Amino acid sequence: MQGIYAWLRARPLVVDSAWALILLALSLLEILTDPLPGNSAAEYTALVLLCGAVMLRRVLPVTVLLATWLAGFVQLAGDVPPAMMDFAMPVIVYGAAAYAPRWASRLALAGCFVAPSAAAARWWDEPETSTSNTVILFLLLTGPFVIAWVLGDSMRTRRAYYAELEDRAARLERERDAQAQVAAAGERARIARELHDVVAHNVSVMVVQADGAAYAIDAAPERARAALGTISATGREALAEMRRLLGVLRSTGEDQGLVPQPGVDQLEDLMAQVRGAGLPVELRVDGVPAELAQGVALAVYRIVQEALTNTRKHGGPDAAATVHLHYGDAALSLEITDDGRGADAPGDGMGHGLVGMRERVAMFGGTLTAGPSPDGGYRVSASLPLNGPDGKK
Template structure:
């Protein structure tokens, strides 16, 4: 135990029987002389008061020592004290300091027990005071009992106030704990959402660039012997695509850095970068046409990025599955209150197009999550005239 007031207070709080036993011992030690000199206890000696005997001393000591158990059984100890006072009064013996023990126990019941039991304790103590007032004849003694009754009411009110204050402080601590738990839960949810977002971004970047690099490498291998210049251009495109992929991945995972000075990150791509994306797909061998019709102000950053990733994933799937001589069309229309993004391909080529179920992998699942996140509508599936289609509509409430 630390030798400080706070440490001593905490130790006594953990061992309440020790201070209660000390209080009971002091009260019992003071009650014995007061039994022989009632004026020391605050009362004048009434006429006919007998000299205390062994029974009266035993009852007095038992009542005073009962306060040692005031934390565990306060109402039972109060009943014992009241019974001792009434018994001593019936024997014309002095109650000594039993009224002090009764005050202590009334306060304890009010401060540590419920309202119903504390009201019973108050009623029991006041009834005892009324009975004792009836047994005395002098006005001074009646005044003294009235004074004790007022003290009883005062201490009962103080005990109830202390109990309500403790309950209020406990509620504040519980509310603070709930707030802290909710904050930690929100933090975990935000981290999980951020991890999910980073996973989607990494998938889109890696799937797109690796698919383009694979197509370019396959083309370079086929023309390596007959067209070295063409193979060299394809290899240069692969090198440039690899650098671009690495740069984008560094930008994405840069948010995971924990050092004090993270690297600066370039803005996330959006609709304005779609022409560059279409040029990359053309270089990879996918004949792509682009139409952009923009009306209104700038797009919200989240919708802007989602539209770019949608076009990127859809063109990557067309490059991988639509066939070597397929064509693709990209249409982006920004109208009042809505952004429409459509990517189509004809799926015609020397090789038969892959089934539609093979073209809805994890990337398009991520696209569904992006579109749903911003309250959009998404359609993914085959076109009636052949080929494949990805069609999304984003509401633009803030534009």
């Protein structure tokens, strides 16, 4: 049964044609059993127009409405009183209100009052009828037309509402896909920054230690052995961090048991690793340490890590560095300075480290400056807000 209903809904012309044939059969039966003398042409013309209008009411609603008006004029001019075929008129009014443009719907509403008034004036010729009875008759004739128009207009409103819901759902789906793409691009950029920092820092430590071990392997085997141990530990640390990042890419939402991301608490370990790689570094902390959001803490760690990596790569063999953290009332100030080559340091032509630092700081509404110091060496200074949606105080 459901399949038949769906088949009929998909073929409105078939359904309307069936109703038109039923109306045609009943009207012909009425005409043949009670023929009107002398005006059969007008009667048959009105019948064809109205039955055709019922058949095409959803396909050509405007044309059908005009044809119905024409059928009414034919009936008035040919003196064809209301008959079975006029049951088509409320149906046409419903179709015009539901499917036709607004101007056609208003024209159909006007017909709801014009047609009964014209019929009463043309064929209601009993002078003894009281005014109240005339009003009642007018309401009885007008009621079905007005009810049909109200039902059709309600159908139009409901269809428009459903269409708006479908359009909104499609728009929300497109926006969701676009937001997912933006989020994926942001996540790729974040992971790219993380991978750059992990690889650049740890590989540079391993290269420095490997060079030292190569020089000391004959003259100082113990120092070479210690350097190799540092290389091994650094490599394991790099693999652990890369495994954590790749685990984020592979995760499907369940708990993967990943290692927590580094933050300010791990700066001492970073200092020890950097000193072990041969770069003297001092950490100074001023102010009252405040609890930082995970993202801010990670940004501080990565900025320090990248700045020290650049010092080790470009500062020269005798460079030393200082890391200064100052907790203020509204912001955390971070400064990394060294006494290396500064403006005379050779570059590698890449510059991704500084770009990554600026992106990290910009994510939290902070500022960053980096460049050679006037007194020599290099200076990286950043300020990260502590108050706001991304920070804690």
